Amino acid sequence: MRAALLLPLGVASAFPFMANDPNLANKHLLERQQSGGILPGGPETCPFNPDHQPGHSFSLKFPYNWANNGLPGKGKGGYQVPAPGDDAHRFIPPTDKDIRGPCPGLNALANHGFIARDGVTNLHELVDAAQNVFNMGWDLAVFISAFTIYLADGDPITTKLSIGCDATTRTSWNPSITGSEPGLDGHNKFESDASLTRNDYFTANGDNFSLNTTLFKMFAETTGGLFDFDGVADWKYLSYVRSRTENPDFFFGPIAIFHHGAASFIYELFPNGNDGYVPTLENTATWYGAKKNRDGSYESVPERIPDNWVNREDPYSILEIAGQILKMYAKHPVGFGGNVNGNFVGLDFSPYIKGGEVSLTKPEDVACFLYQLLTARVPSSLNGILTPAVEAVEGILTLLGGTQWKNLGCPAPLTKRDE
Numbered sequence: 001m002r003a004a005l006l007l008p009l010g011v012a013s014a015f016p017f018m019a020n021d022p023n024l025a026n027k028h029l030l031e032r033q034q035s036g037g038i039l040p041g042g043p044e045t046c047p048f049n050p051d052h053q054p055g056h057s058f059s060l061k062f063p064y065n066w067a068n069n070g071l072p073g074k075g076k077g078g079y080q081v082p083a084p085g086d087d088a089h090r091f092i093p094p095t096d097k098d099i100r101g102p103c104p105g106l107n108a109l110a111n112h113g114f115i116a117r118d119g120v121t122n123l124h125e126l127v128d129a130a131q132n133v134f135n136m137g138w139d140l141a142v143f144i145s146a147f148t149i150y151l152a153d154g155d156p157i158t159t160k161l162s163i164g165c166d167a168t169t170r171t172s173w174n175p176s177i178t179g180s181e182p183g184l185d186g187h188n189k190f191e192s193d194a195s196l197t198r199n200d201y202f203t204a205n206g207d208n209f210s211l212n213t214t215l216f217k218m219f220a221e222t223t224g225g226l227f228d229f230d231g232v233a234d235w236k237y238l239s240y241v242r243s244r245t246e247n248p249d250f251f252f253g254p255i256a257i258f259h260h261g262a263a264s265f266i267y268e269l270f271p272n273g274n275d276g277y278v279p280t281l282e283n284t285a286t287w288y289g290a291k292k293n294r295d296g297s298y299e300s301v302p303e304r305i306p307d308n309w310v311n312r313e314d315p316y317s318i319l320e321i322a323g324q325i326l327k328m329y330a331k332h333p334v335g336f337g338g339n340v341n342g343n344f345v346g347l348d349f350s351p352y353i354k355g356g357e358v359s360l361t362k363p364e365d366v367a368c369f370l371y372q373l374l375t376a377r378v379p380s381s382l383n384g385i386l387t388p389a390v391e392a393v394e395g396i397l398t399l400l401g402g403t404q405w406k407n408l409g410c411p412a413p414l415t416k417r418d419e
């Protein structure tokens with residue numbers, strides 16, 4: 001999905017794009033980023049479960065949001081998950097054959113069988129489960145899943161994705177053509193620096209995906225145990241500062257705007273209707289698999305859906321997440337770019353980022369920015385570019401139906417590919 005290009009350091013703007021390169025469509029398949037080999041996250045250490053059982057989140061007996069086959073469900077939440085008596089979705093801890101990764105939400109979905117318990121999932125499972133369990137809006141569920149599968153870490157033909165380490169032998173339609181498909185652990189495509197509770201890649205020998213319980217404890221202390229907008233926004237900012245100060249290879253590119261969005265899931269999607277939707281420490285820790293010890297430290301246990309958990313009532317859609325991203329960014333504006341020889345260098349991503357500074361004034365801008373991540377060439381590290389393949393862009397646009405984006409008034413044309 002990407003072609004590594006060398007760019008002049010610091011100036012990573014690549015707009016307009018090389019849409020006319022006749023080789024682009026195949027190049028992306030050949031030049032995948034190689035993942036870690038024997039390092040954490042690489043194929044050699046990645047668990048393998050020969051008995052892959054697909055996940056399923058819908059049945060006539062327990063229909064939840066009626067989301068099935070990747071189609072829009074009813075978008076009406078406020079119900080308990082798993083439903084009483086729904087044994088298929090009981091919590092089962094992962095075995096050493098199962099893959100888990102950097103996303104607490106997906107790890108929990110796998111531990112409850114809403115997506116495949118072995119951690120090798122696909123587009124329809126993700127889109128259905130996000131709607132049925134969290135009442136995520138269909139538009140956002142498709143967007144986040146398609147982005148990850150088509151452009152970052154999965155296989156565009158099988159639509160399979162590993163929610164953690166490199167499982168190319170199971171996700172790829174043809175490993176010798178696709179090269180490695182690093183899964184969600186793959187760095188700087190979706191996973192990135194300045195995470196809330198994960199280490200930076202370069203400061204931890206490549207483990208950027210396990211829960212760091214020290215970081216979780218600091219997170220809990222910073223928020224005072226209330227994981228609401230202010231608590232999460234403040235910790236997100238501190239995570240950025242820590243990472244930028246401590247990590248000589250720190251990189252915070254356009255895709256990192258997604259992570260402001262993922263951070264909002266903590267107070268928008270995790271809270272329990274039976275707690276009045278208050279994002280408490282206990283609730284958040286259960287989702288994160290952070291178990292408090294008697295001495296006040298935390299240990300890591302499998303993520304799970306809290307007991308008697310009732311999901312949000314209204315769907316969490318793209319425009320809503322865009323509003324949260326905007327608000328979170330406005331509370332603590334931070335530079336986009338990376339560290340080069342000890343100095344922070346800003347990057348460009350026209351028209352929204354110039355010299356590392358972002359200008360976004362309304363939720364529609366953020367939605368257009370997100371959309372541009374799907375269709376544009378995106379700087380994904382200081383010397384790399386993530387290049388969406390023409391087929392991938394077409395696939396995503398077909399999925400999304402296109403129309404909902406046309407009304408946003410995005411400055412960049414929302415066509416197949418910017419010229």
Ligand code: HEM
Nearest residue numbers: 102103105148184190191192195196197198259262265269
């Ligand atoms: C449906 C497709 C989804 C994909 C592909 C996905 C993927 C990811 C990835 C790659 C990260 C790591 C980001 C980073 O490096 O900072 C992440 C983080 C996160 N995700 Fe997801 N996610 C999905 C859905 C969800 C859902 C439904 C929830 C919860 C309701 C969720 C909650 C979170 C949270 C809270 C984080 C921040 C983790 C931390 O650093 O502490 N995600 N997700």
Ligand SMILES: *[C@@H]1O[C@H](CO)[C@@H](O)[C@H](O)[C@H]1NC(C)=O
Nearest residue numbers: 199204207212213214215242
């Ligand atoms: C967790 O994060 C802290 C703070 O960055 C760091 O000092 C520690 O080494 C990390 N722990 C692990 C196990 O990586």
Ligand SMILES: CC(=O)N[C@H]1CO[C@H](CO)[C@@H](O)[C@@H]1O
Nearest residue numbers: 040041199204205206207210
């Ligand atoms: C520093 C760190 O977190 N190291 C971990 C890297 O990942 C492996 C496998 O997941 C762990 O065993 C290490 O503790």
